Amino acid sequence: MRLYSTNSPDSLVDFGEAVLRSLPADNGLYMPETIPQLGDDFWATWKTLDFQEMACRVVSTLLQGVMPEDDLRAIVCDALNFPAPVVKLDEQHHVLELFHGPTLAFKDFGARFMARVMAWLNKDSDQPLTVLVATSGDTGGAVAHAFHNVPGTRVIILYPSGKVSGLQEKQLTALGGNITALEIDGSFDDCQRMVKSAFLDKETAKACNLTSANSINISRLIPQMLYYFEAARQFDKPPVFVIPSGNFGNLTALLLATRMGLQVGHIVAATNANDVVPQYLSSSSYEPRASVATISNAMDVGAPSNFARMVEIFGDDWKSMAAAISGYAFDDRQTRAAIHEVKDRFGYVIDPHGAVGYLAAEAWLTQHPDDTTVILETAHPAKFPETMHEELGADAIDVPERLACLADEEKVSIPMAAEEAALKAWLAANPA
Numbered sequence: 001m002r003l004y005s006t007n008s009p010d011s012l013v014d015f016g017e018a019v020l021r022s023l024p025a026d027n028g029l030y031m032p033e034t035i036p037q038l039g040d041d042f043w044a045t046w047k048t049l050d051f052q053e054m055a056c057r058v059v060s061t062l063l064q065g066v067m068p069e070d071d072l073r074a075i076v077c078d079a080l081n082f083p084a085p086v087v088k089l090d091e092q093h094h095v096l097e098l099f100h101g102p103t104l105a106f107k108d109f110g111a112r113f114m115a116r117v118m119a120w121l122n123k124d125s126d127q128p129l130t131v132l133v134a135t136s137g138d139t140g141g142a143v144a145h146a147f148h149n150v151p152g153t154r155v156i157i158l159y160p161s162g163k164v165s166g167l168q169e170k171q172l173t174a175l176g177g178n179i180t181a182l183e184i185d186g187s188f189d190d191c192q193r194m195v196k197s198a199f200l201d202k203e204t205a206k207a208c209n210l211t212s213a214n215s216i217n218i219s220r221l222i223p224q225m226l227y228y229f230e231a232a233r234q235f236d237k238p239p240v241f242v243i244p245s246g247n248f249g250n251l252t253a254l255l256l257a258t259r260m261g262l263q264v265g266h267i268v269a270a271t272n273a274n275d276v277v278p279q280y281l282s283s284s285s286y287e288p289r290a291s292v293a294t295i296s297n298a299m300d301v302g303a304p305s306n307f308a309r310m311v312e313i314f315g316d317d318w319k320s321m322a323a324a325i326s327g328y329a330f331d332d333r334q335t336r337a338a339i340h341e342v343k344d345r346f347g348y349v350i351d352p353h354g355a356v357g358y359l360a361a362e363a364w365l366t367q368h369p370d371d372t373t374v375i376l377e378t379a380h381p382a383k384f385p386e387t388m389h390e391e392l393g394a395d396a397i398d399v400p401e402r403l404a405c406l407a408d409e410e411k412v413s414i415p416m417a418a419e420e421a422a423l424k425a426w427l428a429a430n431p432a
């Protein structure tokens with residue numbers, strides 16, 4: 001498998017370099033040179049396989065022999081050791097619950113796979129890896145958990161001060177050991193900008209052996225394709241996937257899955273007030289701007305990283321992207337009302353991100369009432385006690401023990417100004 005940068009299609013790298021370097025030096029994003037189609041043998045059996053077996057076959061087809069089959073199988077099975085169930089609300093509404101992993105968010109799929117792949121790629125090196133990651137809420141906790149105590153790695157997490165939920169903050173600040181949290185006085189966009197700038201600084205990237213665990217890293221998207229296969233195979237007719245979106249890695253993963261042959265009814269991108277992609281889909285004008293804080297904070301992204309990959313997949317053809325993807329945006333008032341509506345209508349407790357998805361599903365169903373939607377529930381509602389308690393009361397949610405136990409943990413973070421130079425200086429002072 002070879003990959004190219006979206007900014008220079010002619011320079012190809014192998015999978016290992018793409019994963020470990022994460023961001024090409026020309027500030028593009030890595031894309032597979034070819035995306036193989038799954039063969040008839042796969043489609044003849046995919047509905048009968050267990051999740052891990054199906055996942056192994058998809059990943060093995062995509063990676064085209066980058067590692068021995070047994071090693072790949074061990075990584076996939078060990079990383080994806082929790083389910084992704086589809087819950088039926090009614091004929092038109094289904095929820096794909098992606099919060100059954102250790103940190104209760106869909107990011108566990110990507111982070112756990114990536115941690116194992118990176119350990120495999122780096123196994124013969126004596127230079128430790130520094131995993132740099134920007135988070136608006138969920139990525140940080142998932143990456144911290146996946147890499148905690150992994151020998152030869154340390155994780156540096158940048159998160160926007162005061163803009164993640166209290167429990168999300170504990171997930172990324174309380175582990176200690178090889179995990180360090182930098183609390184940035186700014187927005188997620190500032191964190192993402194600082195991270196990218198550190199990668200593009202050759203001296204810093206080399207001295208620290210930097211690698212990224214954000215969705216700029218192609219290895220994050222591979223496992224994120226798998227739950228779409230898992231959900232789609234439960235329906236006779238391809239469903240409409242409704243994807244709460246921030247950095248658009250999740251939606252890009254679905255696009256890759258469709259390029260391998262997965263059939264979908266349609267793709268719906270759901271955002272909060274940070275709506276640069278829905279705006280683009282309706283106007284063809286892409287105007288990234290500073291993010292605003294919302295109650296669906298993990299989607300508070302003003303300049304989505306994966307937009308470059310989306311453009312690449314559609315050959316820079318706005319019309320075909322707009323035909324394949326419909327975008328809808330909703331504000332916090334609507335999101336709060338949707339949390340109530342889903343509870344009253346279906347008896348289901350949905351988190352603020354899933355609630356944005358529900359609103360988009362409703363918007364789609366108004367025009368296409370006979371469609372079947374699958375709304376991605378990207379995180380467990382218990383991760384957002386502040387909002388959920390305000391809306392449904394403290395008794396509405398059962399808090400899983402792996403989250404409840406964090407409440408008394410001590411937050412340990414290093415405050416930092418939202419300046420690229422501040423991160424570079426910190427990394428220079430702490431090279432490993």
Ligand SMILES: N[C@@H](CCOP(=O)(O)O)C(=O)O
Nearest residue numbers: 135136137138139215247298
């Ligand atoms: N929604 C994310 C923001 C980072 O996005 P990523 O998919 O690039 O890791 C979060 O929860 O941190």
